[in-house]
Amino acid sequence: MSWKIASVGLALTLLLGCCGGEHGNTYTGILEGRTVQVPALTGGKILKLYVDTGDAVKAGDTLAVTDTTDLVLQRRQLQAGLKEIAVREGLARTNLDRARSDLAYAKQRLQRVQSLFDHQAVSRQKLDDVQNAVNRAQSAYKAAQQQWQTVAAKRQQLEAQLALLTKKIHDGVILSPLSGVVSNRYYEAGEAVPPLHPVVEVTHVARLDVKIYVPEELLPRVKVGQSATVFVDGLDRTLTGRVVWISPKAEFSPKTILTPETRTSLVYAVKVTVENPDGVLKHGMPVEVRL
Numbered sequence: 539m540s541w542k543i544a545s546v547g548l549a550l551t552l553l554l555g556c557c558g559g560e561h562g563n564t565y566t567g568i569l570e571g572r573t574v575q576v577p578a579l580t581g582g583k584i585l586k587l588y589v590d591t592g593d594a595v596k597a598g599d600t601l602a603v604t605d606t607t608d609l610v611l612q613r614r615q616l617q618a619g620l621k622e623i624a625v626r627e628g629l630a631r632t633n634l635d636r637a638r639s640d641l642a643y644a645k646q647r648l649q650r651v652q653s654l655f656d657h658q659a660v661s662r663q664k665l666d667d668v669q670n671a672v673n674r675a676q677s678a679y680k681a682a683q684q685q686w687q688t689v690a691a692k693r694q695q696l697e698a699q700l701a702l703l704t705k706k707i708h709d710g711v712i713l714s715p716l717s718g719v720v721s722n723r724y725y726e727a728g729e730a731v732p733p734l735h736p737v738v739e740v741t742h743v744a745r746l747d748v749k750i751y752v753p754e755e756l757l758p759r760v761k762v763g764q765s766a767t768v769f770v771d772g773l774d775r776t777l778t779g780r781v782v783w784i785s786p787k788a789e790f791s792p793k794t795i796l797t798p799e800t801r802t803s804l805v806y807a808v809k810v811t812v813e814n815p816d817g818v819l820k821h822g823m824p825v826e827v828r829l
Contacts, residue, residue: 563759564769564828565750569812571743571821574716575736579709580604584737587727595714595740602725602737606710609703616700623693630686637675637682644668644675718742721821741821746812748779750827751805754788760829766810769826773818779827783809 578584582604589601651668654660722739725731748768752760766779785807810827812819819825 562767562828563752563756564826565752566824566826567748567750567810569746569748569819569821569823569825571718571721571741571746572716573721573739573741573821575739576601576712576715577734577736578602578604578712578731579734580606580609580706581731581733581735582606582608582710583730584725584727587723587725587737589720589723589738591720591723593720594718595720596717597714599714600711601714601720601740602712602727604710604712604731606707609707609710613700613703613707616696616703619696620693620700623689623696626689627686627693630682630689634679634682634686637679641672641675641679644672648672712737714740716740716742717744719821743817743819743821744814746814746819746821747782748810748812748825748827750808750810752808752829754804754806757784757806760784760808764829767828768810768812769828770819770823777812777819779810779812781808781829782811 584602585605586603587601588599589595595601648668648671651660651665655662655665718740720738721741723737724735724739725737731737760781762781762784764781766781768777768779770777788804788806790804808829812825
């Protein structure tokens with residue numbers, strides 16, 4: 539939509555030209571607000587649609603709500619899985635504590651038998667049997683550790699899935715990311731919207747931009763930060779704008795301009811920002827800018 543408005547602005551500027559005078563040069567352009575197409579991050583049936591085209595909204599306002607019933611049920615399933623994990627963690631912890639205790643006892647017994655063997659009080663076979671018992675206890679302890687780590691990893695996996703589902707459920711409430719006016723509505727309540735598809739378009743109108751096209755020979759007179767006077771039909775006062783951007787690259791008139799002189803002229807796009815606190819300016823409104 540923005541490129542269409544820009545094309546109209548360029549055509550108007552080139553067709554009407556710029557009017558020079560002792561107070562500067564006047565250009566024609568189209569006001570444009572910053573537009574955001576607000577998507578449904580979580581797709582599904584639209585249960586509620588709270589806004590219509592032309593409604594004023596503030597940042598954080600609820601625009602629509604999608605059906606997240608399936609996601610809520612999946613979250614309950616994961617929550618039940620976490621309860622099961624808690625039980626398995628208890629068993630794994632008990633096994634790990636038992637294996638640690640058994641290993642400590644086996645090592646103490648080995649020390650006693652080793653001392654007896656050193657004094658030739660027990661046979662070599664007895665010492666070997668006790669050493670084998672220690673090896674088995676170490677293996678059991680490692681297995682218990684692995685079991686504990688497996689259960690802990692499963693908990694992390696379920697918690698991550700739960701966090702993702704919770705986010706999707708939260709995203710089922712579509713909020714306005716900025717203050718402005720609803721400039722388009724793409725769905726109706728009861729329709730199904732795919733994930734990431736825009737539901738409404740919100741246009742920020744507290745500050746508007748107008749893009750004008752300055753001929754190459756007049757560009758040296760235009761500077762970033764320069765003040766501009768904006769004229770609006772039907773408004774009994776002028777507004778003040780400011781040059782915020784000058785294109786570094788020249789462009790030719792579009793082919794839709796049939797005048798040979800105009801078609802071959804080089805122009806530079808210049809963006810002027812106009813504050814609009816009281817909302818008198820509208821997106822798509824034609825204005826004149828004097829520099």
